[in-house]
Amino acid sequence: MSNSRTPLMVGNWKLNLDHHQAIQLVQKLAWTLGDAKHDYDAVEVVVSPSFTSLRSVQTLVDGDKLGLRYAAQDISAQEKGAYTGEVSAAQLSALGVSYAIIGHSERRQYHAESDALVNAKILAALGADITPIVCVGEALEVRQASEHVAFTLAQVDGALAGLSAEQVAALVIAYEPVWAIGTGEVATPEDAQEIAEAIRARVGELVGADVAAGLRILYGGSVKGDNVAQIMAKPDVDGTLVGGASLVLEQFAAIAGFDRI
Numbered sequence: 001m002s003n004s005r006t007p008l009m010v011g012n013w014k015l016n017l018d019h020h021q022a023i024q025l026v027q028k029l030a031w032t033l034g035d036a037k038h039d040y041d042a043v044e045v046v047v048s049p050s051f052t053s054l055r056s057v058q059t060l061v062d063g064d065k066l067g068l069r070y071a072a073q074d075i076s077a078q079e080k081g082a083y084t085g086e087v088s089a090a091q092l093s094a095l096g097v098s099y100a101i102i103g104h105s106e107r108r109q110y111h112a113e114s115d116a117l118v119n120a121k122i123l124a125a126l127g128a129d130i131t132p133i134v135c136v137g138e139a140l141e142v143r144q145a146s147e148h149v150a151f152t153l154a155q156v157d158g159a160l161a162g163l164s165a166e167q168v169a170a171l172v173i174a175y176e177p178v179w180a181i182g183t184g185e186v187a188t189p190e191d192a193q194e195i196a197e198a199i200r201a202r203v204g205e206l207v208g209a210d211v212a213a214g215l216r217i218l219y220g221g222s223v224k225g226d227n228v229a230q231i232m233a234k235p236d237v238d239g240t241l242v243g244g245a246s247l248v249l250e251q252f253a254a255i256a257g258f259d260r261i
């Protein structure tokens, strides 16, 4: 990691844990990382619980002055009004949310989220000073057809359409190949690097080399304590977006402390 991009480790808890369990996991994670003398400025650590747990996590993080941050798993593109079930950027901001995961492949797949909607959600998050974690990545058929780079870059183009350099500088991109999510099939570090490098180059074309050089690009898909270091060793990979292993204390603590392994 010969760059100034602070590594970012994000635990996406998906549809798991109620707010009691969320409090427990955050407490234990904070204790474990505290024992390991984790430097949160050196490696940022973020958990992303369900909406129903965010208030509890906020109370804990604020009350105990914890170094970890928390993210929403989604955000509404709408500001307010008759949008039943939606949660707005302003509401999340009021809960001290630092990041929002946007355009996760599960939302694209099960909720038909388009690049245009992802783009609108990014703008909503940025408007409330919430950092978007914009997810892109190809399905297995696309990779098998060797179209993974073009496919993923088209998602980047769609997500970032119309954004200024300043706006792009304020977000994070996560490359999550769909075939590696929850399958135990981790992309090789070379696969992750190939796409991360291509994303950085495309962002450079879109908004300039300076913004591209500072952009944090995460890899997600079956990241565990025992493969994180190899992935993080790649020059264009600046962090990980972790599903299953983020629910297991020892695993996520090891991922957060990848540089101590």
Ligand SMILES: O=C(CO)COP(=O)(O)O
Residues within 6 Å of the ligand: 012, 104, 176, 180, 181, 182, 183, 184, 220, 221, 222, 223, 241, 242, 243, 244, 245
């Ligand atoms: O989708 C993911 C994180 O957003 C990855 O999930 P897994 O780590 O369970 O493969």
